[in-house]
Amino acid sequence: xxxxxxxxxxxxxxxxxxxxxxxxxxxxxxxxxxxxxxxxxxxxxxxxxxxxxxxxxxxxxxxxxxxxxxxxxxxxxxxxxxxxxxxxxxxxxxxxxxxxxxxxxxxxxxxxxxxxxxxxxxxxxxxxxxxxxxxxxx
Amino acid sequence: xxxxxxxxxxxxxxxxxxxxxxxxxxxxxxxxxxxxxxxxxxxxxxxxxxxxxxxxxxxxxxxxxxxxxxxxxxxxxxxxxxxxxxxxxxxxxxxxxxxxxxxxxxxxxxxxxxxxxxxxxxxxxxxxxxxxxxxxxxxxxxxxxxxxxxxxxxxxxxxxxxxxxxxxxxxxxxxxxxxxxxxxxxxxxxxxxxxxxxxxxxxxxxxxxxxxxxxxxxxxxxxxxxxxxxxxxxxxxxxxxxxxxxxxxxxxxxxxxxxxxxxxxxxxxxxxxxxxxxxxxxxxxxxxxxxxxxxxxxxxxxxxxxxxxxxxxxxxxxxxxxxxxxxxxxxxxxxxxxxxxxxxxxxxxxxxxxxxxxxxxxxxx
Numbered sequence: 001x002x003x004x005x006x007x008x009x010x011x012x013x014x015x016x017x018x019x020x021x022x023x024x025x026x027x028x029x030x031x032x033x034x035x036x037x038x039x040x041x042x043x044x045x046x047x048x049x050x051x052x053x054x055x056x057x058x059x060x061x062x063x064x065x066x067x068x069x070x071x072x073x074x075x076x077x078x079x080x081x082x083x084x085x086x087x088x089x090x091x092x093x094x095x096x097x098x099x100x101x102x103x104x105x106x107x108x109x110x111x112x113x114x115x116x117x118x119x120x121x122x123x124x125x126x127x128x129x130x131x132x133x134x135x136x137x138x
Numbered sequence: 139x140x141x142x143x144x145x146x147x148x149x150x151x152x153x154x155x156x157x158x159x160x161x162x163x164x165x166x167x168x169x170x171x172x173x174x175x176x177x178x179x180x181x182x183x184x185x186x187x188x189x190x191x192x193x194x195x196x197x198x199x200x201x202x203x204x205x206x207x208x209x210x211x212x213x214x215x216x217x218x219x220x221x222x223x224x225x226x227x228x229x230x231x232x233x234x235x236x237x238x239x240x241x242x243x244x245x246x247x248x249x250x251x252x253x254x255x256x257x258x259x260x261x262x263x264x265x266x267x268x269x270x271x272x273x274x275x276x277x278x279x280x281x282x283x284x285x286x287x288x289x290x291x292x293x294x295x296x297x298x299x300x301x302x303x304x305x306x307x308x309x310x311x312x313x314x315x316x317x318x319x320x321x322x323x324x325x326x327x328x329x330x331x332x333x334x335x336x337x338x339x340x341x342x343x344x345x346x347x348x349x350x351x352x353x354x355x356x357x358x359x360x361x362x363x364x365x366x367x368x369x370x371x372x373x374x375x376x377x378x379x380x381x382x383x384x385x386x387x388x389x390x391x392x393x394x395x396x397x398x399x400x401x402x403x404x405x406x407x408x409x410x411x412x413x414x415x416x417x418x419x420x421x422x423x424x425x426x427x428x429x430x431x432x433x434x435x436x437x438x439x440x441x442x443x444x445x446x447x448x449x450x451x452x453x454x455x456x457x458x459x460x461x462x463x464x465x466x467x468x469x470x471x472x473x474x475x476x477x478x479x480x481x482x483x484x485x486x487x488x489x490x491x492x493x494x495x496x497x498x499x500x501x502x503x
Contacts, residue, residue, distance in 0.1 A: 008169040009257075034235050039257050044240035055239060058252050060161035087158045138165075 010135050012063040015043040015052045017080065020070035025098060029065060032124045038063075038131070049076055053083030062094060062135045066114075069099040073109065081113045092136040096127075141176045149180055152279055157249055160279045164254055167271045178271045184278035188220075189418060192286045192299035194327075195308025200334040202241035204308065204401040204410075205287050209251050210244040211407050212283050220276035221253040222269060224288040224298060234258075238287060252276065267441050270301040270434075296327055301434060303427065304417045306330040306410070309348060312340030328394050329417050332410065336398035348396050392420050454482050 014030045016023055023045055033040045041059050043052060056064050064084075066077065077097065084090040090113060097109060098118045106117050115134060118127050141149070148166075151159035163181075166174045191208075195201050202223065209219040223238035236255035254272065269286060276284050288298050299305050307328040331352070333344050395413050399406030421427035455461055458481065467473050 008171070011165075030235055039234045039236060039255075041236045041239055041255050044243075054249060055253075057157055058161055058254055059239075060158075060165045089158055138162075 010038045010063060010131065011041070011059060011061045012038050012065060012131070013041045013043060013052070013056050013059060013061040014065045014067065015047060015055070016045050016067055017043075017047050017049060017052055017076050018068065018070055018072050019046065020068060020072070020099075021045055022069045023067070025069070026065075026067040028124070029067070029098065029127070032128065033131070036128045036132075049079035049083060052080050053087065053089075056084065056093060057087045057089050062092075062138075063096065063131055064093050065096045065098060067098045068101070071100065073097065073099075073101055074105060077109055077114060078112050084113075092138060094131070094134050094136055096131075098122075098127075141180065142173060145173050145177050149177060152181075152275065153184060155280060157252065160252065160275060161254070163275045164272045167268055167275065168256060170268075174271075178274060181271075181274045181278045185274050186277065188273075188277040188281050188284045189304070189414075190273055190277075190284045190286065190302045191414060192288070192302030192305040193308065194288050194299050194305065195332075195334075196310065197289055199308040199310045200399075200401045201287050201289075201308055202238040204332070204334060204399060204407075205238075205285050206242040206244050207401055207404045207407045208285060208410065209242070209283075210404075211411055213248060213251060217282035218250045218280065219252070220273075220279070220281035220284040221251065222272055222276075222284070222286045223253065223255045224258060224269065224286070225255065226258050226289065252279075252281065267438065267445070269298050270438060273301060299327060300437075303421060303430065304329045304414055306332055306414075308332045308334050309344060310335055311338045311344045329392065330410070330413050331394055331396045332406075333396060333398050334401050336406065337400050341398065345396055345398060352394055352396070392417065392424075392426075450486065451482060454486060458482050 012033050014026050014033070016026050026042065030040045030042050041055065041061065043055055047055075052064070052066070055061075064080075066073075066080065068076065081090060081095070084093055084095075095114050096116050096118065097114050101109070101117055101119060109117060116130055118130075148159055148162060152163050163177060165171075166177060193201050193205055193208075205221055205223070209221060212219050221242070223236065223242075225234055225236045225238060234257035236257060239253055239255055242251075242253055256269065256272065273284050273286065286298065286302055305327050307330070309331060311333060331348050333341055333348065335341065336345075395416075397406055397410050397413055399410060401407075421430065455464070458464065458478075464473075464478050468475055468478070
């Protein structure tokens with residue numbers, strides 16, 4: 001078996017969930033991830049938690065980045081986490097949240113299983129570095 | 139071939155219909171992770187039930203939207219669907235944005251449509267191998283219809299689409315120039331032409347141009363396997379083919395139909411499905427299917443061997459001082475690529491000769 005040259009690449013799903021229509025941030029992240037050599041799947045706008053879970057499972061992504069600027073993270077994120085758990089994908093998917101998320105909500109989200117939260121002002125390098133270091137080894 | 143325990147249970151889970159397992163197997167195929175070959179070779183025993191459809195066309199022709207509607211229509215007929223959507227990756231960073239999923243909105247929430255995005259990473263026909271293997275995984279999983287979607291540009295894409303039983307080429311209206319370029323490579327691979335966005339101005343003309351091209355291709359032997367028939371066979375009225383023995387299959391040749399669709403509204407999708415069915419029956423009835431499958435496997439074997447040998451030689455290359463130093467030596471005018479290739483290959487050739495000699499010895503004893 002000599003032809004098994006590794007061709008691995010970090011796969012990410014950049015997801016917009018719920019009614020929030022602000023996708024500039026998601027686009028910037030998608031582009032930056034691509035330039036960092038990741039494979040990025042962009043969900044498009046206005047997706048339901050179920051749809052995000054379906055995409056994350058089928059695409060077998062290492063990283064799920066959820067962008068929320070609507071303030072509905074406390075309802076939407078747990079639904080996504082439950083869905084991932086249902087398909088046995090929760091433990092080895094690195095879930096990140098980005099957008100406007102108040103400090104007092106952060107602990108709760110982390111308890112749900114979100115690995116890191118990147119609010120406004122986070123540098124892109126920081127996010128990419130975090131993904132490189134924490135993307136699950138399978 | 140033996141598999142380790144983890145792969146064993148992964149295979150079992152895939153055959154039991156677990157989506158996560160299918161997703162994981164495809165990742166292993168894409169990554170060429172250790173053991174993926176054994177896994178794929180185990181998959182083969184469970185394949186052969188799916189219809190594989192390839193859809194290609196220039197960027198913006200409406201492929202993803204059509205695939206979405208096609209998947210929806212198949213679902214309504216109670217069939218399960220797998221989609222492999224291939225997007226290019228950056229040659230510089232290897233990164234990619236895989237955007238086909240966005241347009242596949244009709245079927246979200248339905249896990250029986252399994253959409254997988256793949257990027258064109260890897261080289262040397264690696265993508266077509268990975269695609270073919272991913273198709274095998276979906277087939278073994280039990281998908282009834284598997285759709286491969288890819289941008290139709292370049293040899294690589296054509297190779298990918300060749301892994302399909304039926305290839306549909308999308309042509310947007312008003313693309314007179316595009317048709318010119320299509321002539322070069324894609325005319326030969328199309329089993330069905332689709333003029334998408336058929337409600338746009340110029341659609342009629344595009345249909346007309348395609349029709350002329352298809353007929354021209356038939357006469358000059360360009361289209362499909364039509365290359366071998368003589369003028370007499372062409373003149374026959376096509377109904378009496380039953381009593382002409384030797385040219386029996388010739389008359390059953392496939393002429394690519396031209397289907398008009400408006401993918402965004404779902405218009406023409408049923409006609410498209412009918413034509414896909416027709417082509418499928420044609421393949422089976424004419425025996426072309428067996429021939430096609432044989433060719434495909436031959437190609438797969440060749441590609442695999444090429445990759446293996448290539449990997450062997452990479453090691454040899456490293457032993458000879460690494461490709462960079464060798465390239466620099468050529469640049470300095472000290473040697474040339476042909477001499478280097480001969481030198482690098484020499485030990486391998488010696489090995490093979492020794493083996494052959496050993497075999498001769500042992501058979502002589």
